[in-house]
Amino acid sequence: MSKFMDTKNCFHCGNEIIKKDEVLFDEKSFCCNGCKTVYEIFSQNDMSCYYDFQASPGATPLDIKGKYDFLDNEEIVTKLLEFQEDATAIVSLYIPHIHCSSCIWILENLQKLQSGISTSQVNFGEKKVRINFNSEKTSLKQIVEMLSSIGYEPYISLENFDEGKKKVDRTLIYKIGVAFFCFGNIMLLSFPEYFEVEEFWINQYRGFFRWLIFALSLPTFIYSASGYYVSAWKSIKSGLLNIDIPIALGIVVMFIRSTVDIVFDYGQGFFDSMCGLIFFMLMGKLFQIKTYDFLSFERDYKSYFPIAVTRVASNGSEESVQVYDIVKGDRLLIRNQELLPVDGILISPKASIDYSFVTGEAVAIEKKSGDKVFAGGKQLGKVIEMEVLFSVSNSYLTQLWSNDVFQKRVEQQHKTITDKISRYFTPALLGLSIVSFLYWVFIDVTTAFNVFTAILIVACPCALALTAPFTMGNVLRILGNRKFYLKNALVVEQLAKVDSIVFDKTGTITTNEKTAITYEGSELNSAELRLLKNVLRGSNHPLSRRLYDFIPNQEKLDTTSFEEIIGKGIFAEIEGVKVKLGSSQFLKTMTENTHKKTKVHVEFNGVYKGSYVFNNQYREGLELLFEKLSKRYNLIVLSGDNDGERKILEKMLPSNTSLVFNQKPEQKLQYIESLQKEGKNVMMIGDGLNDAGALAQSNVGISISENVNVFSPACDGILDASQFNKIAFFMNYSKNTMKTIYMSFGLSLLYNAVGLSYAVSGNLSPIVAAIIMPLSTITIVSFVTIVTNIYARSK
Structure with missing residues (x-):
């Protein structure tokens, strides 16, 4: 016992310290000089608050001397960099050790540890950090060595670089496997107890079997349920009450109660229920993860932007092709204001490229024939030609489109609702479970523990938290299938709030065909x-x-x-x-x-x-579309052209449609701003070029895409021109989406109310509650999937 009490753990990494290797510094104990050095680095850079996020959050630094000498080779570095232009370079590194909030904090503050780094952004799900640095002040090798020295060694392998980034964390699968094994065996060993078999052998060996069941429950209690304890503890330390607190409390209560039953020979306890509870909750978590993975895959797979680029054939002819049809060796023609969809080599004598979409700096860079040009740059000036080095990466275009620079800061109402409910749900749930326990403890102690545990389990708001993001994810997938590509889920909610729709004329309500x-x-x-x-x-x-x-x-x-x-x-x-x-x-x-x-x-x-x-040839279905929209929305046609077609439009469009002509791009922006000052929620639909400012100013900006490569990060959605006459459907569908979210909220709360009524009355056992909990999640997911698909099929 005294030996255990004398054990010390490293202040930085938490590993047990061997007495002879202990390093003392600043009244703290470290397991090695590496951990002490990292602590010194943080202290010297005023970053010691790193340790406030989590006790012993670091990793033991490894001896990396000479390991990354291969990064002195410029050819290798070029292959690893995502972007390199003048002194600006961008690299994404896979870091397996990323595991908590303290990791995110330190990796997003690398500029304090290494001069030359301007920004760093963590993708926690993929365990990647994207670093923007000045190659004249620091090098990739220095950055990698610095990361390794503080315990965040990147995984770098030229042959398996992509493979490394796709490593799957199977911890949850292992936990489910352990829980299932223990649950199944405990159930098997408990049969004599279930059927109250009183033969000689069971009376003689009852104690042995009970302690065997106790031993089998330990892996599930300690390992499989560990995630709930860690989450609950972090929640308590941060002063917030998340839903893992009552779950962890319920598991601990069941374990202690069952152990007491065995020790004092009150009964066999509830180890079977506890292991079953953990198994079914983990299965519910796995279902949620798989569901999200499915949605993410569908979103990535379907989010090919309907952007075309001009490909020059060997005979000199030009054809417009989809970006994902581009292959290495193709020759592309890039016009003024077009985005370079791929990396390539400049063929034209010179070009002026704006990389503000990538670096945030709006200074154009002059390139000459033979120079490498990168995807994401915007051509300024006369037409150029380039040769493709790599096929297009739609995920990279998505990254540009979703850049924080272009995000509109709007409150997410559905998220706020979820947060508000969760904030009050946990304290109310704990209060109800304690009151119910105190009531039943004077009637029947066993029932009191059952009620207490069942309440904590059955009221888990997993389904409540899942309803909004899953609904939105499914809707994005459905809209993508219909060639309406939205930047994120928030746009769906903003579409539902729109009360005024502004249309550009040329290239929006008119078509390039048949003119x-x-x-x-x-x-x-x-x-x-x-x-x-x-x-x-x-x-x-x-x-x-x-x-x-x-x-x-x-x-x-x-x-x-x-x-x-x-x-x-x-x-x-x-x-x-x-x-x-x-x-x-x-x-x-x-x-x-x-x-x-x-x-x-x-x-x-x-x-x-x-x-x-x-x-002008107006788009097919224009009159019917405006007729439908005029019943719900304030409609405006805002054009930079003269009013030569005013009389034609007045005959075609509803009488309450406002027609405004001779508007310069800045005047369009001001017009939308004036509508917003009147309290209007405005959606702007334009061609993405002259209307970039208006699209950015509007609450929702939609760019019509026909057959040109006009890609505007300022817009919130891209609509294929062939779907123009379905705008009324999309608007109505967004409103129905919000209805679905509120209906699923109600369904989730109804489930909780019914479950709690049974639990409080003592008619619901913990194991049944554990089975019902993931079933409720499946019910919610099925409900929103069915309803959103029904709405999608409606005319």
């Missing part, structure tokens, strides 16, 4: 058409794309300079000729007649030539 284009003015010769075609080749504006397709194929020429002013027009120089095209205000020409139409005016070397007139 009649006519030319008015001095006839253009073949040389001028060739120049005009090549200038239009670099633009992504819907009118530019239509006009580019309208003009016959011409010889490919390189532009000397190219500048596209959003909402106005293009100014370019090609073969010594200055070409200007766009609105009449941009060209300073007053050729508009009384019958205003959508036009693109053309000027060569300061000489006005004429204009292309667009007779």
Whole structure:
């Protein structure tokens, strides 16, 4: 006993200290000099609060001298880096030791330990840390060695790098296996007790079998249920009461009560119920994890953005293809404001790339032919060509799209409801169980313990906590199948709150297909058409794309300079000729007649030539869609074009639709801001290019995608143009989703109310409560799956 009392544990890693190896420093004991060094590093950098998160949270640093010398090889480092441009580099490292909140805290504060690191972000689920660092101030080798020195050695293997990141934690499976083994054997050994067999052998060996059952229960009690004890203890230390507290308390009460029964020969105890309880609760947890994994897989698999990119064939022809059809060696054409979907080599003489989506810095970087360009960069200026090095990674595009920089800070109501219920649920549950125990203890002690334990188990709000995220996850999957891709679950809730919908006109309610284009003015010769075609080749504006397709194929020429002013027009120089095209205000020409139409005016070397007139073709189902939406929403058409088609739209659209024309991009943003100041919840639907500011300002921004690579992180969702006429369905579906969440909340609370009424009255045993608990989770998941799918099929 005295030997046990003399045992010391390392202050840093918690390992038992061998007396001869003990290192004393700052009145603390460490198992080795490595742990002492880590403690010194934290103390010197004013980071000793690391130890406030959890007692002994660290890991013993390993001797790594010379282990990472291979990171001096630039070729190897290049393969490991996600991004490298000038002095900015980004790397994701798999760190198996990540296991708690203190790990997250230290790994997200690496900039305090290593100069040159600007940011670090932990993905706890994948045990990865993404580090953004300055390669001129520090190196990957120095970062890896620093991580290893503080006990967070990364897993790095060039052959098995991806495999390492996919390692699966099977701890839960092992715990379930132990619990099942013990539960089954305890049930088998308890049969004589169940059937009250009083033969000589059972009377003689009853004590032996009971103590054998006790021994079999220990692995389940100590190992399988350990997660609940740890969670409950951390919750108590942090001053919060989570649901694992009553579960852990119930398990401990059952164990102590059963042990007392055996010691004083009151009976066989409840070891079978306890092991069964732990087994079924762990099965419920496994079901939740598998459910989430399924949703995550479906989300990743289905979230291919409907973004197309122009691929240049060997014969020089251009075709628009989906990003996931791109393969290594393809030659891509990237226009002004387009996002580079893959890593590649620049073929064009030079390019200006904006990497703000990746690094957060909006300074454009000049590249020359032969330089490597990275996915996520945005091309500025004239059209460029590049050769693909790797096929597209949709998960990387998702990462860019979901960047915190572009997130809208809106309160998540469903999460708040769950948090509020959970906050008061645990204290109320503990109070009810104690009161019920005190009531029954004066009637029947055995029943009192059963009631106390059954209440703690049956009222577990696992189903309550699961209902909102599972419903939202399933809805995201369903919408993805219908080519409506939302950034996250919060967007569904915001869609349900929308009361005003703002539509852009060109490229949104009009289609690029079936548009009649006519030319008015001095006839253009073949040389001028060739120049005009090549200038239009670099633009992504819907009118530019239509006009580019309208003009016959011409010889490919390189532009000397190219500048596209959003909402106005293009100014370019090609073969010594200055070409200007766009609105009449941009060209300073007053050729508009009384019958205003959508036009693109053309000027060569300061000489006005004429204009292309667009007779817009509106999207199929537009009138019916607006008719449906007008019954519930305030509708606005907000256009940068002139009001030449006002009368056409007034005839097509409901009378209460507001039509606002001649709006510059900044004016669109201000208009939406004014609606929000009136208390409106605004959804903006635009083409993602001229409308980026308005999309970001709106409560919900939806970008229509047709056949161009306009990818805007500012938007909350991407809608395939073919699904435009189903917007009313999507809006109604979002409202039904919120109804489903509230119905499932009610179902979960009803289950708890019924279960508690049986438990309080003493008519529910702990083992039955343990079986019912995961069944309630399955019920909730089945309910929301069925209901959301029924709503999805409704017309």
